[in-house]
Amino acid sequence: MAEAPPAAPQPLFPRAIALEACAHGCTAVFATVVVAVALSLLLQPLLFLRQPAASVIISATSTPRPIAPTSASAPTTPAATTVVADGSADVLRLEIADLRAENSHIWSVIYLLRTVVQLDDAAAALRINDLNEVERLLSTARLSLDEAYLYGTEQDKGPIDTFRSELSAIRQDLRVRPEGVDQRLTEVRRLVLSLIEED
Numbered sequence: 001m002a003e004a005p006p007a008a009p010q011p012l013f014p015r016a017i018a019l020e021a022c023a024h025g026c027t028a029v030f031a032t033v034v035v036a037v038a039l040s041l042l043l044q045p046l047l048f049l050r051q052p053a054a055s056v057i058i059s060a061t062s063t064p065r066p067i068a069p070t071s072a073s074a075p076t077t078p079a080a081t082t083v084v085a086d087g088s089a090d091v092l093r094l095e096i097a098d099l100r101a102e103n104s105h106i107w108s109v110i111y112l113l114r115t116v117v118q119l120d121d122a123a124a125a126l127r128i129n130d131l132n133e134v135e136r137l138l139s140t141a142r143l144s145l146d147e148a149y150l151y152g153t154e155q156d157k158g159p160i161d162t163f164r165s166e167l168s169a170i171r172q173d174l175r176v177r178p179e180g181v182d183q184r185l186t187e188v189r190r191l192v193l194s195l196i197e198e199d
Helices: 014-061 073-127 131-151 154-173 181-198
Strands: none
Touching: 073 131, 073 154, 073 181, 131 154, 154 181
16 A cells, blocks of 8 residues: 655744744834835925915915005106106216217317427428428418317317417418528427317
């Protein structure tokens, strides 16, 4: 007669194995709970920080109430703006006028300096008795004085006009009475430089 196969060995402590499996399951559940609690604690400040933004969004989407204008604020704001605008425009006009005056003064000085150089050249040509060159330089110096007069201030126009008259007289006397022309040129040159230094 054939013998029956031996039965599988039964665990000696089946209750201990079951308790161990239960402990592993409880540990996993406990770890999950701990992680969930920690995440909730970490996310609470963020939720509280975002709460005002949400309230702002809600208030922004809500229909705004019409605000009745007060009798005091309505007329004063445009008037103040108009006063400020007019004041700024006046200041701007004054600044533009000052810049234009300064620009004209600079050009007047430039033409006066050109006159001084041309008078020096005329004196040099007179020393070598080149009267044609002296006449040409006196004419160009007169043109420079015309430009200086055009750009000059009212107080400078009187002296500049005197310089022009003197140069015209020197040019007329150059071939008739050439004596003393060099001193007259030197005097006009000195007066022009004095006017530049005064400015």
